[in-house]
Amino acid sequence: MTMKLSSSHMDNIPSTPGKFKMEKSPYIYRFRHYSSLAKLTFWSFVFLGLIVVFFFKTPSTSPPNSMPSDLSRRSLKTSSWGGPAWEKRVRSSARIRSQNGLSVLVTGAAGFVGTHVSAALKRRGDGVLGLDNFNNYYDPTLKRARQALLERSGIYIVEGDINDIALLKKLFEVIPFTHVMHLAAQAGVRYAMENPNSYVHSNIAGLVNVLEVCKNANPQPAIVWASSSSVYGLNSKVPFSEKDRTDQPASLYAATKKAGEEIAHTYNHIYGLSLTGLRFFTVYGPWGRPDMAYFFFTRDILKGKSIPIFEASNHGTVARDFTYIDDIVKGCLGALDTAEKSTGSGGKKKGPAQLRVFNLGNTSPVPVSDLVSILEKLLKVKAKRMVMKLPRNGDVQFTHANISFAQREFGYKPTTDLQTGLKKFVRWYVSYYGSGKKSSH
């Protein structure tokens, strides 16, 4: 992901302040030449000094979405926001249209899961406002296409970074959100070796920023946010239960999600924020993420390119608990609907608040080689398989969810098997990209 730095207030200072032209005066020659010259030099320095002081003391004329803190310089590109027309759009998108509906700020709304969750909330009459920075970790035109899709159902995605505290505060001033569905994050396991700071920026600094704004909001919203099955790391007890150890992350991505869970605990404990973390297990489906195996396998099989199939040591099978997007959406809505109110106000806790973590998986891990066989049948193309050893760059050998807690709390029950879900994905893929000619990157 290339980070485009937003211009800081320092950029507004001219590089050559106080340039001026000295003109010779006839008086200079009438008085004592040397002392006049010394006086002139002295006053010129005073004048220059005053100009410099003036520029450094004057408040910057930075746009309303820039921040005074260091983070503003780290923020990804944010387009302008604010003004009556903008506020009107925000209000209209967040308007609740059903009795007892929620008003939800969905961060990462142009992302894969964010798009589906936003659409589902809107369909049942909740008010939804999206927020996304449209970064180019993967093809931003896919994010724009998702945005266009949401726009058609009346959902506005504000373009901005979750690190932009002024923007977040403004959103809460305009809308007293009852819930925040926080999905914005730097996803992907392997990219962490290329750009580790993007994980810290979005998954740690960004999360803290969101929680800071939520804690100060009146009323405080309830927050449901995306953790990840990757927090189980090297845990080998199966199926993974929420009670299992999560202190052996195998990637920086996993470590930032685990840190998020600890940060959530802190904000719940100190400020009374109601917080629910969802550990998603390999989500797939239409409008999915091009960096995920099922997606780029499809692209590469269609292009006749070979695909890497990893195996663990001793020819061990690599398997994933693939979870179809509609099942994940049901889980997200269930978590939102059962989230209790936050208990703080004015930035202070008034009583104990809800703190939860749920696995959202499919409970049936499938070997990656089986995933490829299903794709071959659906695409009617034989894959060129390249069996390789699983590199130690973040991926774990298998994931397998125990979902009984989510089942008990909000009736979570995945209903789509991999064959059925991939069929829907392939249908979407071919209609969106064509059957091989158009590139998905």
Ligand SMILES: NC(=O)c1ccc[n+]([C@@H]2O[C@H](COP(=O)([O-])OP(=O)(O)OC[C@H]3O[C@@H](n4cnc5c(N)ncnc54)[C@H](O)[C@@H]3O)[C@@H](O)[C@H]2O)c1
């Ligand atoms: N898809 C999966 O299999 C999976 C598995 C486990 C966890 N998750 C988590 O679920 C969430 C959603 O994942 P996804 O698959 O939809 O990923 P995604 O990359 O498609 O969506 C994330 C969205 O957040 C936006 N974003 C990133 N950093 C931002 C920032 N600083 N400010 C504003 N917007 C920002 C991105 O532009 C993107 O549109 C993420 O938190 C991810 O870590 C996903």
